[in-house]
Amino acid sequence: MAKRIYIATDLPDGVKQKFLNLSSEVKIKDGDGIVSKEQLLENVVGCHALVCTFKDTVDVDVLNAAGPQLKVICTISVGYDHIDVAECKKRNIMIGHTPGVLSDAVAELTIGLLLTTTRRLAEGLDAVKRGEWGPFSLMWLCGTQLSGRTIGIVGLGKIGLAIAERLVPFGVGRIIYSGRTEKSEASKFNGTFVDFTELLQESDIVIICCALTPETKGLFNQETFSKMKNTSIMINISRGPVVNQDDLYTALTTGQIQAAGLDVTTPEPFPTDHPLMKLKNCVIFPHIGSATVDTRTEMIMRSFYNLQAGLKGERLPFSVY
Amino acid sequence: MIQCNKSNSRVLVTRDLPTEAKQLLLASGVQATIRYDENKISKEDVLQGITGCHGLLCTLNPSIDKEILDAAGPNLMTISTVSVGFDHIDIEECKRRNITVGHTPGVLTNAVAELTMGLLLATARRIREAFDVIDSGERCPRKVLWLCGTQLSRKTIGIVGLGRIGLAVAKRLHAFEVDKILYTALSEKSQAKEVDGEFVDFDALLQQSDIVIVCCALTSETKGLFNKSAFAAMKNSAIFINTSRGSVVNQEDLYEALTSNQIRAAGLDVTTPEPLPTDHPLKKLKNCVIFPHLGSATIETRNEMWTTAVRNLIAGLNNEPLPCPVY
Numbered sequence A: 001m002a003k004r005i006y007i008a009t010d011l012p013d014g015v016k017q018k019f020l021n022l023s024s025e026v027k028i029k030d031g032d033g034i035v036s037k038e039q040l041l042e043n044v045v046g047c048h049a050l051v052c053t054f055k056d057t058v059d060v061d062v063l064n065a066a067g068p069q070l071k072v073i074c075t076i077s078v079g080y081d082h083i084d085v086a087e088c089k090k091r092n093i094m095i096g097h098t099p100g101v102l103s104d105a106v107a108e109l110t111i112g113l114l115l116t117t118t119r120r121l122a123e124g125l126d127a128v129k130r131g132e133w134g135p136f137s138l139m140w141l142c143g144t145q146l147s148g149r150t151i152g153i154v155g156l157g158k159i160g161l162a163i164a165e166r167l168v169p170f171g172v173g174r175i176i177y178s179g180r181t182e183k184s185e186a187s188k189f190n191g192t193f194v195d196f197t198e199l200l201q202e203s204d205i206v207i208i209c210c211a212l213t214p215e216t217k218g219l220f221n222q223e224t225f226s227k228m229k230n231t232s233i234m235i236n237i238s239r240g241p242v243v244n245q246d247d248l249y250t251a252l253t254t255g256q257i258q259a260a261g262l263d264v265t266t267p268e269p270f271p272t273d274h275p276l277m278k279l280k281n282c283v284i285f286p287h288i289g290s291a292t293v294d295t296r297t298e299m300i301m302r303s304f305y306n307l308q309a310g311l312k313g314e315r316l317p318f319s320v321y
Numbered sequence B: 001m002i003q004c005n006k007s008n009s010r011v012l013v014t015r016d017l018p019t020e021a022k023q024l025l026l027a028s029g030v031q032a033t034i035r036y037d038e039n040k041i042s043k044e045d046v047l048q049g050i051t052g053c054h055g056l057l058c059t060l061n062p063s064i065d066k067e068i069l070d071a072a073g074p075n076l077m078t079i080s081t082v083s084v085g086f087d088h089i090d091i092e093e094c095k096r097r098n099i100t101v102g103h104t105p106g107v108l109t110n111a112v113a114e115l116t117m118g119l120l121l122a123t124a125r126r127i128r129e130a131f132d133v134i135d136s137g138e139r140c141p142r143k144v145l146w147l148c149g150t151q152l153s154r155k156t157i158g159i160v161g162l163g164r165i166g167l168a169v170a171k172r173l174h175a176f177e178v179d180k181i182l183y184t185a186l187s188e189k190s191q192a193k194e195v196d197g198e199f200v201d202f203d204a205l206l207q208q209s210d211i212v213i214v215c216c217a218l219t220s221e222t223k224g225l226f227n228k229s230a231f232a233a234m235k236n237s238a239i240f241i242n243t244s245r246g247s248v249v250n251q252e253d254l255y256e257a258l259t260s261n262q263i264r265a266a267g268l269d270v271t272t273p274e275p276l277p278t279d280h281p282l283k284k285l286k287n288c289v290i291f292p293h294l295g296s297a298t299i300e301t302r303n304e305m306w307t308t309a310v311r312n313l314i315a316g317l318n319n320e321p322l323p324c325p326v327y
Helices: A013-020 A037-043 A060-066 A085-090 A103-118 A121-130 A158-170 A184-189 A196-202 A222-227 A245-253 A293-311 B019-027 B043-049 B066-072 B091-096 B109-124 B127-136 B164-174 B190-195 B202-208 B228-233 B251-259 B299-317
Strands: A004-007 A025-028 A049-052 A072-075 A094-096 A151-154 A175-178 A205-208 A233-236 A259-262 A282-284 B010-013 B031-034 B055-058 B078-081 B100-102 B156-160 B180-184 B197-199 B211-214 B239-242 B265-268 B288-290
Touching: A013 A025, A013 A293, A037 A060, A049 A293, A060 A085, A072 A293, A085 A094, A094 A293, A103 A121, A103 A158, A103 A205, A103 A233, A103 A259, A103 A282, A103 A293, A103 B109, A121 B109, A121 B127, A121 B288, A151 A158, A151 A196, A158 A175, A158 A184, A158 B109, A158 B164, A175 A196, A196 A222, A222 A245, A245 A259, B019 B031, B019 B299, B043 B066, B055 B299, B066 B091, B078 B299, B091 B100, B100 B299, B109 B127, B109 B164, B109 B211, B109 B239, B109 B265, B109 B288, B109 B299, B156 B164, B156 B202, B164 B180, B164 B190, B180 B190, B180 B202, B190 B197, B202 B228, B228 B251, B251 B265
Parallel strands: A004 A025, A004 A049, A049 A072, A072 A094, A151 A175, A151 A205, A205 A233, A233 A259, A259 A282, B010 B031, B010 B055, B055 B078, B078 B100, B156 B180, B156 B211, B180 B197, B211 B239, B239 B265, B265 B288
Antiparallel strands: none
């Protein structure tokens, strides 16, 4: 019997055929638009494998709709907070993801987001667009420099490490990090392990790189912002829900922190009339952390290897558990 | 604290200064005429204000040419510019008249290198388009390659001019897992070893680089260096970054290159003129990111540049060696 596979995303032409060759029953989503819950429920029926992205919530409803023959879920992302992992474990469904491969792309984007925030580049682009260049005041659109600043990294996983290594030649001061345990890789950039409160109090720039878990949900809230320096800058590239957005708005408008840069928000896409959108000291990107051609192609290939192994009942090369 | 030896020294300052530099200047004892007007100072304003001055403290506009030097008269001893570039000053004419010229190299290197990295990342990762998406609330079309940009890792970088700024940019890029750093310069640089930099000729750099970054000074040799033939020699996938001076680039040829797939994208912190007119064709292009000359625009660096410039000025008035002379 042919294995039924549903792929809830389009695929670039170069790799599409590989997936199609895996089985005679492969359905690939095409066209634009979000895959709705209804469409997902419809298309997983009878599937042995599901390939999805982080935008697809794979919950009990979806697992039930698929049926007991579902063996493997491959998400084209490193995060898997959108998948009910506990339920999958119960049902012996393997889950593959794509860690490691996107660290470079995300680290690059994080530095880009950081510089856009510290150097007020969004205001710069806007000034040029509106023809409001000038008024030749020497302090016009002056930002702050990274030299000598203390960087605080919340969660020193592969991404946090990649960011820290890239920041070193910018002449930053100390790089400190917080997390569940000390990491030996921190020696690569002379990093110091501190507790979360110390990180908040000491850092000029706080970069959130942790996974979204029940412990980190809403971690950045009113209390957190009150401990940070008024001159500090917060960068979030992990997941929107790690930050309480109402508290962030208050922090940014009452001088609790200086500025924020967000590649992730709640929800995504972000509504154009959201209060945070109106703030000059809040830079928002549309979740493009891993958005390079090189990396997306590599992520898709890793999902392909996960899928291939999963269909054979073999251990996945990049397994969540 | 520094002291000006001649009590009647008159200086014209073409812009308002930040507090620390202003205090340093006024405490030195010079008679300073400071232009406080927020609007761009015109050549006429300078021609009028500079008559009889012993010193001039200026920025990039207006150009300090023969006409202005004539208007100043024989009193003018020293010119201090708040910039590292001095292409806006007629240096030969200053030499003839024994007018010393000071500038602010070194102090702005980190700020400019940082901004260059910001511009490169903004261009490579299509930030201008990203902001358009955010502002319009456009829903992601759910394509896996949507808004995908160019990664820096495993790419070949070509730096045109490995001076202080070029080297600082190279050092930052070196940590991004790039494949190679190539550079051109008047001669091989020993500092290039720090970034495993490879000295190549201009054509080789153009042909081999995925990312070309212009960090050279504007001289008669580099004016219009990036023209039709340069863009034709580059890869179609190449990204072009200019943070040196607008005139190093032929902007019509750049427009042509960007709209006919000769190169992928460009990021410019400098243009001709500055500001760029509202309706300039380059502004309309999604694959052209333009910043309003923000290279050295950090509070820390501007303060230091002005303070250095004041020190250059006072030394010039005192007939002492300048901390940072142009020649």
